Amino acid sequence: MPHTEGAESRGNVADTGKTDQDAVLRARVLLLGVEHLGTWERVLAYRVLARVSPRAYLPLLVDALLERGYELDDREVRVRLFAEAADEALRMDGDVSEARVGRALGAWERALFAAGRRAEGRAVCEELAGSGAYGRLAKVLAEEGRHAEAAGLLGRHLGQEGTDASEWELIEWAAELDAAGRREEALELFARLVAGRRSEAAAGRAPLASLVWLVVQHAGMLRAAGRVAGAAAARQEALTVLTRLARDGEPVSWSNIQAWWVTLFLLSGRPEEPAATPAAPMPPFGAHVVHGWSPDAREGYLASVPSLEREVAALRGSGDLPALIAVHRRLVLRRALRWETSGRRAAETLLPCFDEGVALARGLPDGHPVLARALTDRAMFLLAVKRYAEARRDLAEAVVLQGGSARPVSPMSHPTSEE
Template sequence: MGDTRKPDEDAVMRARVLLLGSDRPSNREQVEAYRILVQVNPRAYLAKLTHALVVRTWDTRDPKRHVALYAEAVDAMRRYGGEVPGGKDELSSALRGYQHALFSDGRRAEGRAVCEELAAAGRYGRLAVVLAEEGRHAEAADLHARHIVPGDTDVSEWTLIEWAAELDAAGRHEEALEVFARVVGDARRTAEKDLAPLAALVWKLDQYARMLRAAGRTAEEAAARRETLTLLARLAEGGEPVSWSNIQASWVTLLLLSGRPAEPAATPEAPLPAFGVHPHHGWSPDIREDWFASIPALERRTAALRESGDLPGLIAAQRRLTVRRALRWETSGRQAEDALRPAFDEGVRLARRPDGGTSALVRALTDRSMFLLAVKRYSGAHADFAEAVALQGDAPPIVTRT
């Protein structure tokens, strides 16, 4: 904030005249004026100063400049927020912007410290994400547990999915299944009342089945697969009973979560995305940028594996690449189905090779089924999933598709 001494009367008068003049002052001039007036009347000018500082960040893409502007907003709230109604909430808002700027500038330790301050004030979500990104999954899971009251019906499904993901990553599989069963149960109830699309329930059931399989609960996994197949058959026959426009974020979040076992383990020195967290709204900006930046290297690796004839390695690398492309497809706005469809088709084609293996084909067919569901190709989604279920021995054999 600079000099903390009270401004002289002439400076205060000039600031007021500037703001009341017929010509609209520039954002820079507004910031200068509010810097002066907030020292005289915080109640009237603190919110205006912090807003003007945030608006200034829109004029530059320089991360360091963003850090400086948000730091000033935080400093102003610390100095004068106690004199303003709702000052604590305004400080939290400024801190959220500040931590985002710090992560964008690669200053993770400082960003984490701000997230810790937010968590101490009850806003723990960002700290849970940062802990997950650094591989501190047990701490992230425990943080959720301390804030989620058992039986609280107001907890969002996104929060429950994040919690289950961290429990699972920490090796606490039964606890993770218990939490995710709640997600599935809630989705069933809303679908039965036509309050949510069936597609959303199908995606959750698919993730639940994966978790059950990993926990060795194969009978329950088979039951979840059969329930999914029944829902897809219903969709193929009559379509969605509930209209929806864009819920692909749910699909891509769970697809990314399914791909976590193929990625290296995250550490504080080599952080990775918080799988299970919505990529666009939840991941730290530095992590999201690195994730997209990894696509060219993975494309080169996939090409090299194709040349070498290493089919298992190629199938694994192709899926990792498809998961990244799916995220880019979903977060870059509405795109044509054909922009992403070839990636899933290639996964199925590779897995259909004689030495591809049944498990790889089941996974590729399931992946494509869930994508086709996301683009409302219900008959194709049902056919792919029915084949996958049959390959697992949970349904009669069916005619395959290419």
């Protein structure tokens, strides 16, 4: 069997009902005769043997195709390998193939998005949704600005009685309802999410930090909807929980839940971003930043960093402080995504960005709401890196600026969408 990858195309054994017995023999000898066989050699061998012993070798072929694809940087070659893996997975017997089919189809559609072939990737997601795996299609619709469709799709599945939706699914659904203009439903759903996390935290089954992030996001949603009293109560609850963290520390051990923070932080910035379209997709804000975004949407979002940096530099000398603050925050949102996904978790790599945001906001007239937002942004990041006392100080100042009290309430207030 030749060791030539070329364009990593399919093997020479056609599925015509007649298999070259010499090729089968060479494949078996290759597998038996080499102790450490490379991925490509295994692909070539399994392609032949899967035609004569599909039950034994189709799973191995699918796994080898996926492994080989992930080894390569060429996006079009990766698309071809993953497409083949999906085809082969679909040939396997039902029960044993379900997980592999999902992995192969998922790899294929993401490779299509990464290669800029969004329409084809969406078609694969639509096929998956027809089989019940609707989550990816909802995110793809959101990336294209089709929020009403995304909200409807999520609602048809997650809104069914007895459905055990995860918190991530509820966040995503609420975000799409809000983006689709269904604000009251979004508030009601998010209030349910906060109540659930509040109960879990009270029972010691969830970290208090994640409750603070959710309550602060809820406060922002309530304020945007004109629910002044509800927003104030939510901010006061967040301060109460953060005061407890500053005094006693986190009662629940956690090591890596920063994705909660950055996902909600990026969601808070959606109103300032351009509207998404199929031709110019944006991230599905509200979806998990690591597992939820399509590659092209992520790359496009981060590709704007240099232009935003240039815009910030130009605005520094313009005297237009509100414009500078707005563009600076969009830049910080993207840097936060990089911080979360790059593995560089030292607070000092990102904290100066939040410090600058607060310093810029302090240059505005007294009482300007942007300062409260900048302080809240920094507080939520400090919470993510477990600097609770500093986070508490920032949030307390933000609460006072918005007419609240720096003293935590007791017991906690429980704002709802009705407040």
